[in-house]
Amino acid sequence: MTMRAVQLDEFDGPLHHRTISVPEPGMGDVLLRVGACAVDQFDLAIRNGRWSHAVLPLIIGHEIAGEVVAAGPGVAGWSPGDRVAASLYLVCGHCRHCRNGRETICENFGGHVGVSIPGGYAEYVALPARNLVAISDDLAFPEASVIANAIGTPYHALTKQMRLRPGEFFMVTGAGGGVGIHAVQLAAMMGARVMAVDITADKLDAAQARGAEIVVNPEKEDLAAIARSWTGGRGLDGILELVGPATMPAGLAALAKGGRMVVVGSHTGTELTISPHAFYQNEFELLGSRNVSVGELAEVVDLVAAGKVDPVVSGTYPLEQVEELHERVRNRTVIGREVLVP
Ligand SMILES: [Zn+2]
Numbered sequence: 001m002t003m004r005a006v007q008l009d010e011f012d013g014p015l016h017h018r019t020i021s022v023p024e025p026g027m028g029d030v031l032l033r034v035g036a037c038a039v040d041q042f043d044l045a046i047r048n049g050r051w052s053h054a055v056l057p058l059i060i061g062h063e064i065a066g067e068v069v070a071a072g073p074g075v076a077g078w079s080p081g082d083r084v085a086a087s088l089y090l091v092c093g094h095c096r097h098c099r100n101g102r103e104t105i106c107e108n109f110g111g112h113v114g115v116s117i118p119g120g121y122a123e124y125v126a127l128p129a130r131n132l133v134a135i136s137d138d139l140a141f142p143e144a145s146v147i148a149n150a151i152g153t154p155y156h157a158l159t160k161q162m163r164l165r166p167g168e169f170f171m172v173t174g175a176g177g178g179v180g181i182h183a184v185q186l187a188a189m190m191g192a193r194v195m196a197v198d199i200t201a202d203k204l205d206a207a208q209a210r211g212a213e214i215v216v217n218p219e220k221e222d223l224a225a226i227a228r229s230w231t232g233g234r235g236l237d238g239i240l241e242l243v244g245p246a247t248m249p250a251g252l253a254a255l256a257k258g259g260r261m262v263v264v265g266s267h268t269g270t271e272l273t274i275s276p277h278a279f280y281q282n283e284f285e286l287l288g289s290r291n292v293s294v295g296e297l298a299e300v301v302d303l304v305a306a307g308k309v310d311p312v313v314s315g316t317y318p319l320e321q322v323e324e325l326h327e328r329v330r331n332r333t334v335i336g337r338e339v340l341v342p
Contacts, residue, residue, distance in 0.1 A: 004342065005122035006322055007057040011049030015121075015322055016057075023118065023126040025072030030129045032084065035141025036316070037120030038063035038150065038339040039325050040178055041267065046115055047326070054115045061120030061340070062088040062113045064127070065135065065144035075129045083139075085147045085301060087131040087294050088113040104156070104290040120145075121322060123342045133297045136305050143311035146178060146337045147300055151309055152292030153264060154183035154240065155300050158190065161289040162238045162262045166191030169231045171251065174242035175212065176203020178337040179264060181312045183240050185210050189308050192238070195230060197223060197247065206335045210310070218247055227254035235259060245269035252278065260285040312336025 001022045006015050025031040043060050045051070068082040078084075090110030091103040098106050113119050113127060135144045154172075158164045170187045174180045175196035187194045188211030196207035196215045204215040216226050227236050227250075235256030241248055244266025251261060252274065259282070278284060292300070303309045315338035317325045328334050 003123035004319060005059050006319055007059055008047055009057045011047070011052075011056075017319065022124045025070055025075075025126045027073050028075060028128055028130070029072040029126045030068055030075055030078050030132060031070040031072070031124060031126050032064070032066035032086070033069050034064060034120045034123060034125055034342045035066040035083075036064075036145035036339045036341050037061040038142075038145040038178070038313075038337045039329055040149065040337065041329060043114070044326060044330055051112075051115045053111070058115070059118035059120070059122050059125075060114045061122070061125075062115070063145050063149045063337070063339075064088075064113065064120040064125060065141045065147070066125070069124065071129070072126070078129055078132065083135050083137065083144070084132040085135050085144045085297065086113065086127050087133070087148050087152075087292070087297055089131075089291055090116055090128065091130075093130060101293050101295055103293050121319065121340060121342070131294065133294060133301050135301055139305065142313045142316050142339045142341060143304070145339050146182075146311045146313060147304060148292065148297055150178035150337050151182045151186075151304065151311060152297050152300050153179050153289070154186050155303075156292040156296055157240055157262050157264050157289035158183065158186050158238070160296070161287045162240070162260050164190055164192050164238045168192045168237035169195070169234065169256065170238045170240070171195040171197060171227060171236045171254075172240040172242065173197040173218075173247040173251070174265070175207040175215070176200065176335050177242065177332070178312070178334070180242055181206060181210060181336045182309060184212050185309050187211070195227060195236070203335055206312070210312070218250060223247065223250040224253040231256065238262070240264060241266070243268055245272045248272050252284070255282065255284055257282045258284075260287060262287045262289050264289050314338055316341045318342070
């Protein structure tokens with residue numbers, strides 16, 4: 001049996017549309033028909049060679065939802081026709097962190113779907129059964145495809161790392177992107193007061209429509225001053241950082257005593273100068289957060305099914321238009337996520 005797929009032969013090179021063999025599900029794997037595969041900056045980084053261990057030729061694509069077609073040897077619990085969303089981390093399941101529900105910092109991390117194993121820019125993909133979470137029949141695949149990464153990432157960051165509480169003042173930078181727009185929704189749902197930061201009017205409008213009380217463009221306005229003023233001088237209790245050194249100094253200047261800054265991404269630099277004094281004088285917490293566990297992913301699926309979080313999918317594209325979609329992601333014009341439907 002053959003399938004259509006998009007392959008990368010060399011880093012920074014073109015994507016090739018090909019007809020290749022459908023993968024055989026190996027031990028512990030499940031074969032999925034790809035219902036949708038969301039696209040984000042990580043796809044572009046892989047394409048550009050930032051993950052030099054990626055096995056070429058490679059089928060990119062790590063935010064996948066689909067339907068079970070067949071189960072490989074050693075797989076129990078999944079049947080043809082089951083609808084699923086898939087986690088993108090390849091983890092061991094038995095190290096101290098995996099056993100503690102912190103599998104995203106697995107000691108034996110095996111890499112990512114769409115980097116270390118073929119991903120979702122294809123009609124079919126074989127994934128470890130442990131990465132799958134069931135979804136209901138009424139959740140469409142494009143919406144389901146963004147659950148694991150774009151919703152799961154801020155869910156883990158806000159609930160586990162930041163421990164955001166009702167009534168707290170919360171800020172997210174990069175609020176109009178895939179992770180940001182769902183962080184806005186989650187924080188609002190958790191009862192926090194939400195300040196959304198981004199640099200285009202349409203992204204700020206989208207954040208406001210989904211629960212942000214105040215929006216700020218840091219290229220035009222004084223982020224720290226506005227945050228201080230909005231909080232009555234107290235400062236921000238929780239900051240979700242998706243941008244990096246371009247916004248982190250202003251965030252730290254606006255952090256409340258006992259405030260937590262959680263860093264999930266940085267595309268504006270790799271280094272930052274911080275004051276140790278500010279940290280101990282204010283008991284600041286600077287935390288990292290990495291993706292989402294499969295256990296948390298099941299919780300996110302329930303939240304979406306209950307209508308508490310609305311997956312923001314602003315466009316769908318056939319595989320043939322993958323270059324057009326990459327260009328939109330490269331230009332950072334996408335609100336929420338846009339997805340491929342093979
Ligand atoms: Zn592990």
